Amino acid sequence: MPRAEHPLHRLFYPRSVAIIGASRNPRKFGHIQVANLLRMGYEGRIYPINPRADEISGLRCYPSVLEVPGEIDVAIVTIPAPKVPPVVEECAEKGVRFVVVISSGFREAGPEGERLQEAMLKAVEGTETRIVGPNTTGILNPEARFTTTFMPIEGPVREGPVSFVVQTGLFAGILLIHILTAEHFGIAKVAGLGNKCDLDEVEVLEYLGQDERTRVIAMYIEGVKNGRELMRVAKEVGLDKPIVVLKSGRTEAGTRAALSHTGSVVGRDEVFDAACRQCGMIRARDFEELIDLAKAFAMQPPPRGPRLGVASYSGAGCVLASDECTLQGLELA
Structure with missing residues (x-):
């Protein structure tokens, strides 16, 4: 387990979780997120937040995070985008360490969405609250039996040596099911970063570099905000752990698609390719190769x-x- 003092430790090992947008309707994301934590056997405190409900799945509901009596390490936000900034502001006031914004409709959706994303960042300015996302399935840690995903998970997830850092919900969704049922190498951590308005791949990569459960790191990214820092951290981490990276947006069409998917501005592909060679990251061509290489490193020692x-x-x-x-x-x- 990583050292408790690492700044991202409680994102992956929270003692308490609030689900903002928790629902009594079994078909809604806010209900599935509560159910996932219960089915996985999460042992921390769970606080459903819904001003119109007294209890959900046997758990007491609260009208706001400000009404929760205890500390909150992670808040999961699954409500319409226009309502997110004031809720994030409440989380910052409460002292929530991490806010995982599942909701979409931000920078990837156009100017109004970009305004909402900026308002969300403004709400945590000058505080210790960090934002994961928006537009993501978020975090999965089988060891802690913790997840923020809205994809139904029927029980504990098989642990393994591979961690994923991604700008897609696939690895806490349908691809997770494929990996667990067809590939059999197990998961250490998943960090879905979505639009990366705050927390980015460099910080997570540095964290996974010292995570004892992680032996292989696989990444899917659409854009890089700080290329030099990514190269610096990748060089250090890659000395001990293979880093396989799949980067999309290699063409003009892919660049436009990335902007509408996660709001990412994609740089020149040949520059990224050269950076990978310099810092030792292994570039994959598609999801199949990303998983194949991760599986190979998980099951065989590096040659x-x-x-x-x-x-x-x-x-x-x-x-x-x-x-x-x-x-x-x-x-x-």
């Missing part, structure tokens, strides 16, 4: 050199593998 052997049930397979080895700068033993 000591470029020499390898090829075995196949078909001669054609050996020929194709030999070609690919040469193209990738490897040597056949």
Whole structure:
């Protein structure tokens, strides 16, 4: 377990969680988030926030985080975007450490959404409250039996050595199910960052670098706010743990799509490619390769050199593998 004094420790190991937008309707995200924590066996305090309910799933409800009697480490926000900034302001007033904003409709949605995102940041200015998101499924930590996702999880999630830092909800959603049922390597942490209006991949990467549960780090990013700092941290972390990165927005069409997905401004792809080579990050071409490489590093030690052997049930397979080895700068033993 990471050292308790790390600034992000309570994001992944919260003692208490508030679900703002908790619902009695089993089909709504706010109900699923409460149910997920109960089904996973989360042992911390759970505070559903709903001014129109007395209890949800057997838990007492509160009209506001300001009415909660105890401290709150993480608040999960799943309400319409226009209502988010004042709620974030209440969280900051309460002293909530982390606010995970699941809601969409911010910078990725246009000028009005960008205004709401700026108002949300203004609400935590000068406080110790940090924002994760918005527009995300958020956090998953199987060891702590904690998650913020609105995708139904039926029980404890298999623990493993791979952590994901991503700008997509897939890894706390449908791809999580695929990994657990088809890939079998297990999860250490998932950090879905969404629009990255505050917390970004550099801080999470640094945290995972000293997380004892994490042996492999896989990243999906659409834009980078501080390239030099990312390279510095990646060089340090990559000495002990493989970092596999999938970056989208390689074309003009992809750049436009990234802007409407997470509001990310995508830089030149050749610059990012060169940065990866300089700091030792391994670049994947698609989600399949990202998962394959993460699985390989999770189940095998890193190779000591470029020499390898090829075995196949078909001669054609050996020929194709030999070609690919040469193209990738490897040597056949």
